[in-house]
Amino acid sequence: MEITICIGSSCHLKGAREIVSKLEKIIEKCELSNQIHLKGAFCMGKCSVEGVSVKVEDELFYLKPENVEQFFQDEILRRL
Amino acid sequence: MLTKDATIVEVKHEVLYHVAQHAYAGDLEEKREQIPYDIIPGPQANFRCCIYKEREIVRQRIRVAEGRSPIQDKENRNIVQVVESACEGCPINRYVVTDNCQRCMSRKCQQACKFNAISMQKDKAVIDTQLCKECGKCYQACPYNAIADLMRPCKRSCPVDAIKMDENKVVVVDEEKCIHCGQCIKNCPFGAIMDRSFMVSVINLINEGLPVYAMIAPAGEGQFGNFSMADLRDAVKQLGFADMYEVALAADMVADSEAREWLEAYGEGKKMTTSCCPAFVTMIDKHFPQLKEHVSTTVSPMAAMARYIRAKHPGAITVFIGPCIAKKHEVLESLTQENADYALTYEELDAMLRARNVTLQSSDAVLQQGSIYGKKFSASGGVTAAVVKTFQEMNVSADVNVAQCNGAAECKKALLMMKVGKLPEDFIEGMVCEGGCVNGPGSIKPEMQSRKDRLALFSKADNRGILENIAPHYDSIKISLHRK
Numbered sequence: 001m002e003i004t005i006c007i008g009s010s011c012h013l014k015g016a017r018e019i020v021s022k023l024e025k026i027i028e029k030c031e032l033s034n035q036i037h038l039k040g041a042f043c044m045g046k047c048s049v050e051g052v053s054v055k056v057e058d059e060l061f062y063l064k065p066e067n068v069e070q071f072f073q074d075e076i077l078r079r080l
Numbered sequence: 081m082l083t084k085d086a087t088i089v090e091v092k093h094e095v096l097y098h099v100a101q102h103a104y105a106g107d108l109e110e111k112r113e114q115i116p117y118d119i120i121p122g123p124q125a126n127f128r129c130c131i132y133k134e135r136e137i138v139r140q141r142i143r144v145a146e147g148r149s150p151i152q153d154k155e156n157r158n159i160v161q162v163v164e165s166a167c168e169g170c171p172i173n174r175y176v177v178t179d180n181c182q183r184c185m186s187r188k189c190q191q192a193c194k195f196n197a198i199s200m201q202k203d204k205a206v207i208d209t210q211l212c213k214e215c216g217k218c219y220q221a222c223p224y225n226a227i228a229d230l231m232r233p234c235k236r237s238c239p240v241d242a243i244k245m246d247e248n249k250v251v252v253v254d255e256e257k258c259i260h261c262g263q264c265i266k267n268c269p270f271g272a273i274m275d276r277s278f279m280v281s282v283i284n285l286i287n288e289g290l291p292v293y294a295m296i297a298p299a300g301e302g303q304f305g306n307f308s309m310a311d312l313r314d315a316v317k318q319l320g321f322a323d324m325y326e327v328a329l330a331a332d333m334v335a336d337s338e339a340r341e342w343l344e345a346y347g348e349g350k351k352m353t354t355s356c357c358p359a360f361v362t363m364i365d366k367h368f369p370q371l372k373e374h375v376s377t378t379v380s381p382m383a384a385m386a387r388y389i390r391a392k393h394p395g396a397i398t399v400f401i402g403p404c405i406a407k408k409h410e411v412l413e414s415l416t417q418e419n420a421d422y423a424l425t426y427e428e429l430d431a432m433l434r435a436r437n438v439t440l441q442s443s444d445a446v447l448q449q450g451s452i453y454g455k456k457f458s459a460s461g462g463v464t465a466a467v468v469k470t471f472q473e474m475n476v477s478a479d480v481n482v483a484q485c486n487g488a489a490e491c492k493k494a495l496l497m498m499k500v501g502k503l504p505e506d507f508i509e510g511m512v513c514e515g516g517c518v519n520g521p522g523s524i525k526p527e528m529q530s531r532k533d534r535l536a537l538f539s540k541a542d543n544r545g546i547l548e549n550i551a552p553h554y555d556s557i558k559i560s561l562h563r564k
Contacts, residue, residue, distance in 0.1 A: 004157075007411075007421070007422075008281045009280070009282075009288075010284070012281065012421070013285075020416065039412055039413060040415040041157065041412065042147035042148065042412075043146065043147045043148065043280075044155075045148055
């Protein structure tokens with residue numbers, strides 16, 4: 001499964017890199033590196049105050065660094 | 081305003097320039113709709129049927145310059161984007177009999193065709209497009225060279241057969257096959273294929289006052305004329321970058337790391353390939369996946385440089401600037417590899433310089449961070465030369481045999497040989513652009529025009545060794561040069 005994280009400037013400022021490293025750590029901890037791949041994306045044009053644009057299987061989410069764990073539990077694990 | 085003799089390069093540049101200007105001014109959002117009118121004021125059309133089409137093309141180009149797909153709601157993730165309104169839908173009947181046909185008696189074309197596609201009409205031979213299989217035998221057989229091969233320039237230039245056409249003959253790039261080499265971008269005579277840009281993101285972050293660092297690829301010398309790296313650093317800092325580093329320094333680090341890896345592989349009898357050229361690495365990923373384990377685990381000079389800068393300046397935002405389009409894909413793909421945050425082309429840097437009214441000034445200042453071997457990574461054969469030089473400096477005698485693949489065709493051939501276990505050489509140095517990075521599609525000038533200046537600048541570099549050059553940096557900063 002691919003998780004695509006927007007790295008445009010607006011998302012960068014909202015913590016895109018922090019989200020990447022948090023996700024990376026969780027994926028490593030759960031030993032799911034072979035199943036989940038993190039990819040970057042150009043500005044998705046969906047810039048929002050709600051957070052960084054993240055796409056999973058074409059579904060768009062807005063993530064804040066502090067919500068990464070919850071997002072992983074709710075949206076990623078159930079899709080595996 | 082565009083002049084009648086404006087070339088494709090100028091049209092694309094004009095859009096990048098306007099976008100950069102408004103991004104710096106912070107009014108891109110309000111002025112986006114104004115740009116097509118500034119570039120195409122009318123009332124006369126310059127190249128296309130009318131100003132309305134020209135403005136629509138500019139609108140689509142602006143979207144690509146902002147990093148998006150040309151048409152809203154038709155988004156895809158590829159770096160290489162087709163500006164649909166600019167694609168002229170060139171003829172797709174590949175072989176066409178021209179007026180040079182003499183209706184000769186030998187009818188070699190007809191004899192050569194195995195599919196009975198050629199008939200002799202009143203004036204000349206005619207190819208039935210329903211029957212033609214595009215084998216090219218008639219084209220080879222005609223004694224008058226009367227049969228033209230009209231393969232679309234984009235399709236002809238693509239080394240991995242990623243160019244298709246839709247029902248309206250408009251180009252479609254097959255994302256599954258594309259290696260982002262940018263050859264189609266360079267070769268489309270209508271400039272209908274473009275690469276997405278991170279330029280606006282980079283400018284926005286500069287405007288935010290964040291520490292954005294530029295990393296200039298070795299092919300940069302000569303691209304801006306006879307200006308030294310010190311002159312370039314001066315100009316780049318005027319754009320708002322915190323500082324500029326020469327990626328040739330990281331190339332030296334990579335040469336050292338590759339040399340150690342090669343020695344190990346050589347000892348084990350394992351064949352290996354280089355990993356610097358991202359289009360070459362993607363070619364392996366997508367078209368020769370069984371060879372993935374042969375790719376050197378040393379990161380590219382871009383990634384090495386980004387890691388070095390982050391170690392030295394915590395919180396730095398790292399921006400690679402080079403002649404390469406595939407580097408943008410490398411950035412997206414290696415999100416977890418501590419690679420560069422963004423990648424720009426020289427074309428984009430040039431637009432930023434123009435937008436900020438920065439002109440390069442000659443000075444006596446000297447800036448040399450890479451050895452001459454690191455600098456020469458940018459030309460075909462350069463990586464091998466640097467690794468061999470490192471062996472010498474290590475006092476190791478290794479008689480390694482390297483297939484130096486210059487251009488996509490040679491890369492493909494060597495990889496094919498490796499796949500079937502018949503590669504005579506021990507290593508492959510793969511560079512997808514012919515001549516190396518110096519001929520990259522994101523260059524401002526083709527190699528022919530920049531070579532003189534590049535060689536003149538190279539001749540001023542001192543003759544420091546590779547290990548000698550990197551030692552002080554390694555003493556102060558510990559970074560890994562391998563993929564995670």
